[in-house]
Amino acid sequence: MNPSFERLMAEASRLTQTGDLRAATAAIHAALGGAAVPAPAAPQKNESCVIDVEAREIKTNVDAPPRPPPPPRTEAPAGQFSAGSHTDSAGTRGYKLFVPPGYTGQALPLVVMLHGCTQNPDDFAAGTGMNEAARERGVFVLYPAQAQTHNASRCWNWFKHNHQRRGRGEPAILAGMTRAVMKRYDIDPERVYVAGLSAGGAMAAILGDAYPELFAAVGVHSGLPTGSATDVKSAFAAMQGAAAVAVAATRPRPPTIVFHGDRDTTVVPLNGERVVAGNADAAAPEVERARSANGHDYTRSVYRDEAGRVRAEHWLVHGAGHAWSGGSARGSYTDANGPDATEAMLAFFLVNALRGAPATGAS
Incomplete structure (x- = not known):
């Protein structure tokens, strides 16, 4: 296996664990395309470093109040x-x-x-x-x-x-x-x-x-x-x-x-x-x-x-x-x-x- 590929994928794994998904994605693209790994990007405002791996969901704005549950499902709106x-x-x-x-x-x-x-x-x-x-x-x-x-x-x-x-x-x-x-x-x-x-x-x-x-x-x-x-x-x-x-x-x-x-x-x-x-x-x-x-x-x-x-x-x-x-x-x-x-x-x-x-x- 290409050592550069292994290094880049290892770096992508490390970046994922730290929550820097943007940089991790760039590392994966670099591994596949041969480009250099860009510098890690600073987290943006309201961007959390927590990843819910099991649900594959990126949690954002963790301090915001929970959203209300969706309204009950309706089979067909009136007239449809x-x-x-x-x-x-x-x-x-x-x-x-x-x-x-x-x-x-x-x-x-x-x-x-x-x-x-x-x-x-x-x-x-x-x-x-x-x-x-x-x-x-x-x-x-x-x-x-x-x-x-x-x-x-x-x-x-x-x-x-x-x-x-x-x-x-x-x-x-x-x-x-x-x-x-x-x-x-x-x-x-x-x-x-x-x-x-x-x-x-x-x-x-x-x-x-x-x-x-x-x-x-x-x-x-x-x-x-x-x-x-x-x-x-x-x-x-x-x-x-x-x-x-x-x-x-x-x-x-x-x-x-x-x-x-x-x-x-x-x-x-x-x-x-x-x-x-x-x-x-x-x-x-x-x-x-x-x-x-x-x-x-x-x-x-x-x-x-x-x-x-x-x-x-x-x-x-x-x-x-x-x-x-x-x-x-x-x-x-x-x-x-x-x-x-x-x-x-x-x-x-x-x-x-x-x-x-x-x-x-x-x-």
Whole structure:
């Protein structure tokens, strides 16, 4: 080894121990570049000669009073759309959260939006326009994100038996994530809702059945009812209209709004009818046939209970396929020609509240 190099590095070590970091740095540069070692520099005002080696932190201005602790971490300032992550005993999933402008700590509603296969929160938010609609009404929007490590196509695993019940798998993760956001932002606990598209719609139905004390209403767009399948093979069969697998559901279910295109060949319209059947019982619906301002005709069926409360709405969009009705081309799986599913779902949600319904069963 070069003796000059050894001498310079030894000098750098000595200077470090005395606290003269500027001179030590110069010595290291000299060792590497062959320059002479400059004279040690005098310590500057307020520069301490103490080095916290373990933490790799140079302490300065040691006589100054300690700094106050940082303010509590906030996931997203009001009016912003920010990323986060939730972990509990059931697993970990990321998310994005829209915080409406004007939020200062008051209790506001929350809509949980579950994307479809191959989508992500940004894509789903852009296609549905839910953030823009929520901004006008002062509503939080939570977009959980499925990871490819949990499903290669980023589908929610609605078709697997261990992801269909309370306290297990993805329903437990999503319910836990929802509760964590509610706690952080003091969300109104009586006005929390869940909606989804396709696989997200199927998972929204599961969450409504599994956690009726958490979700005041449910939106299912191009999805399937709880228990439609137990594996991949039965999932494809169910999507094409095969008879659903019988799975006991909590009663009463939350009020539910369903959107489905009558030309959907990915998840056939019969599945939307089956979702509604879980809430409609034997009641005869009020039926309205109209044309969307955007182009598609639609049939809207409203089901009420004996007290006159709306238990379900079924919007069958004529001429529409497997796409979010009235959505924007900025996102995938959208059909701008249909009635606005985002506006209809928000209107449906905001007239429903839990009104202190008690929790049931395990978390």
